[in-house]
Amino acid sequence: MDATENNIVLQLRKVRKIFARDSVDKIIALNGVDLDVYDRDFVTVIGSNGAGKSTLLNIVAGVFPPERGGMVIIKGHDVTNLPEHKRAAYVGRVWQEPAVGTAGKLTIEENLCLALLRKHPRGLSSAIDKQRRQQFREQLASLGLGLEDRLNTPVKNLSGGQRQALALVMATIGNPAILLLDEHVATLDPRTAQTVLQLTAEIVHREQMAAIMVTHNMEVALRYGKRLVMMHKGRIVVDIGETDKKALTVTDLIAAFEQAAGEKFLDDTILLSSQE
Amino acid sequence: MDTIASVLSVSLYEGLVFGLVTIGVYLTFRFLTFPDLSVDSTFTLGGAIAGVLIVNGVNPFVATLGAFAGGLCAGLVTGFLNTELRISALLAGILMMVGLYSVNLRIMGGANVPLLREVNSFDVVAGLLGLGGGMVSSIIFVALVVLVFFLILNWFLRTEIGLALRATGDSEQMVRSLGTDTNKTVLLGCALSNGLVALAGALVAQNQGFSDVGMGIGMIVMGLAAVIIGEGLFHPKGIAPILLACLGGTFVYRLFLTIALRLGMPPGDLKLVTALLVIVVLAIPYVQKRLRHEWMPPAQRL
Numbered sequence: 001m002d003a004t005e006n007n008i009v010l011q012l013r014k015v016r017k018i019f020a021r022d023s024v025d026k027i028i029a030l031n032g033v034d035l036d037v038y039d040r041d042f043v044t045v046i047g048s049n050g051a052g053k054s055t056l057l058n059i060v061a062g063v064f065p066p067e068r069g070g071m072v073i074i075k076g077h078d079v080t081n082l083p084e085h086k087r088a089a090y091v092g093r094v095w096q097e098p099a100v101g102t103a104g105k106l107t108i109e110e111n112l113c114l115a116l117l118r119k120h121p122r123g124l125s126s127a128i129d130k131q132r133r134q135q136f137r138e139q140l141a142s143l144g145l146g147l148e149d150r151l152n153t154p155v156k157n158l159s160g161g162q163r164q165a166l167a168l169v170m171a172t173i174g175n176p177a178i179l180l181l182d183e184h185v186a187t188l189d190p191r192t193a194q195t196v197l198q199l200t201a202e203i204v205h206r207e208q209m210a211a212i213m214v215t216h217n218m219e220v221a222l223r224y225g226k227r228l229v230m231m232h233k234g235r236i237v238v239d240i241g242e243t244d245k246k247a248l249t250v251t252d253l254i255a256a257f258e259q260a261a262g263e264k265f266l267d268d269t270i271l272l273s274s275q276e
Numbered sequence: 277m278d279t280i281a282s283v284l285s286v287s288l289y290e291g292l293v294f295g296l297v298t299i300g301v302y303l304t305f306r307f308l309t310f311p312d313l314s315v316d317s318t319f320t321l322g323g324a325i326a327g328v329l330i331v332n333g334v335n336p337f338v339a340t341l342g343a344f345a346g347g348l349c350a351g352l353v354t355g356f357l358n359t360e361l362r363i364s365a366l367l368a369g370i371l372m373m374v375g376l377y378s379v380n381l382r383i384m385g386g387a388n389v390p391l392l393r394e395v396n397s398f399d400v401v402a403g404l405l406g407l408g409g410g411m412v413s414s415i416i417f418v419a420l421v422v423l424v425f426f427l428i429l430n431w432f433l434r435t436e437i438g439l440a441l442r443a444t445g446d447s448e449q450m451v452r453s454l455g456t457d458t459n460k461t462v463l464l465g466c467a468l469s470n471g472l473v474a475l476a477g478a479l480v481a482q483n484q485g486f487s488d489v490g491m492g493i494g495m496i497v498m499g500l501a502a503v504i505i506g507e508g509l510f511h512p513k514g515i516a517p518i519l520l521a522c523l524g525g526t527f528v529y530r531l532f533l534t535i536a537l538r539l540g541m542p543p544g545d546l547k548l549v550t551a552l553l554v555i556v557v558l559a560i561p562y563v564q565k566r567l568r569h570e571w572m573p574p575a576q577r578l
């Protein structure tokens with residue numbers, strides 16, 4: 001990674017996150033994470049349940065701040081203490097649940113309009129106009145799902161796969177610096193999951209944006225993205241770059257994990273799931 | 277014939293004036309998914325503010341606007357309890373309902389404020405229309421008020437801010453991630469909602485000739501019933517249809533109550549009529565599906 005300062009999209013420094021600090025069940029969800037994500041980096045993140053993957057994405061998105069001493073820098077701006085809604089210009093997000101990433105009662109075009117405004121303060125002008133509608137139609141047409149003809153359909157009438165595809169478009173519209181995907185195909189059937197993953201790869205490539213994709217599926221983590229990160233107990237224990245990742249196998253990955261974490265790889269939920 | 281005409285005109289008047297309450301309830305319950313139960317007290321608050329201002333010689337239209345402003349402020353407080361102090365929406369509404377009861381008594385300086393000897397906005401409008409003080413001029417006046425707010429909301433809810441407000445109840449997480457501070461949309465929605473409710477209270481107090489500390493009792497139930505009836509009967513899609521369904525639902529609801537009263541049903545039984553009406557409207561889709569052997573998911577428990 002021969003990176004100069006100005007093509008770093010995201011820098012995490014000494015990021016820690018503790019939940020239920022004052023109780024006996026105190027949880028150290030993140031325990032000192034340092035991570036640099038570069039321009040056009042597509043990072044897949046893998047790790048067992050509770051490893052801290054979602055917490056990491058929440059820290060980047062600003063859902064909650066890291067513990068004191070931690071830093072989140074996006075495109076050179078220190079956003080550590082910026083609340084979530086003020087990071088919309090930097091961060092696009094897709095969640096596991098289609099109902100989280102899209103508003104079911106609003107129509108497709110209304111959902112897209114909200115996303116389009118991510119960099120602008122909302123005003124009192126009419127939300128939808130001809131020009132925006134045309135833009136949405138073009139954007140949806142590129143998905144090849146026929147959604148461009150259903151701009152006035154309430155989103156709750158779409159299938160889970162269609163909703164996630166729409167959520168993807170919404171998360172990337174308006175050019176955020178980095179795309180965060182948290183097991184975004186986990187609720188879909190295997191075939192739809194493949195389609196949405198394919199779409200994800202295409203969109204990330206086309207928009208030339210940095211992306212972090214959390215997945216439970218090792219094969220997906222190996223097949224997609226340029227870089228692979230494995231988390232364990234709140235730390236990044238494996239970080240494999242583009243050249244090494246190409247030749248990587250599941251067995252290599254397990255070996256790398258065991259060496260880095262200093263313990264045997266026991267999580268069959270990751271190993272055995274050949275589909276999300 | 278006369279009774280039919282009078283039943284219809286009473287229901288029309290009430291459908292319009294209480295329709296403002298229903299629209300307010302729709303804003304919080306449906307757009308924000310914020311079950312604001314403070315409605316009973318904000319309705320009274322509107323009546324109290326308008327009553328006291330009018331008695332003290334304030335222009336009745338200004339007094340009515342004052343009631344609207346008072347409702348806005350009450351809604352802001354309810355929203356504040358939820359967004360800033362992290363009190364659950366349900367509890368925030370209940371606390372406001374309870375607390376405002378005392379505030380209303382303080383404002384009125386007693387349990388009621390008689391207005392019969394004052395000139396209220398209905399009298400002024402009737403004078404302007406040259407109609408005396410009849411039902412027709414009352415209907416025209418409330419219809420004008422409703423029209424104004426209908427037009428404002430029909431515009432506002434389609435704007436960028438309005439869109440963010442409507443999305444808030446659907447997926448607050450998404451709205452925040454796309455750059456809107458949902459605390460602000462919740463505050464705005466609660467304020468608007470309670471402003472409309474207080475406005476209705478102010479109009480009702482003037483038309484009935486007094487403000488009373490108990491005048492808001494049952495408003496939240498009525499508003500919810502009317503929302504459910506409106507949705508059940510009209511299946512509205514889009515902003516204008518939703519607003520019209522709120523008005524239509526209120527009209528149908530008041531029509532049933534008026535008919536029940538005219539049929540000689542004791543007023544104490546009207547609550548049962550309300551409950552049965554809502555049950556019927558809610559059960560219709562399920563019964564229809566059962567008859568067509570279609571599946572329907574179990575009801576939510578929260």
Ligand SMILES: Nc1ncnc2c1ncn2[C@@H]1O[C@H](COP(=O)(O)OP(=O)(O)OP(=O)(O)O)[C@@H](O)[C@H]1O
Nearest residue numbers: 019020027029047048049050051052053054055056
């Ligand atoms: N809001 C919260 N409050 C309390 N504890 C939390 C919260 N969010 C996460 N945790 C805890 O932090 C730890 C890390 O959770 P996180 O959701 O980041 O794991 P994950 O790697 O995403 O796991 P999974 O694969 O199951 O999604 C877990 O022990 C979890 O219980």
Ligand SMILES: [Mg+2]
Nearest residue numbers: 053054055182
């Ligand atoms: Mg997770």
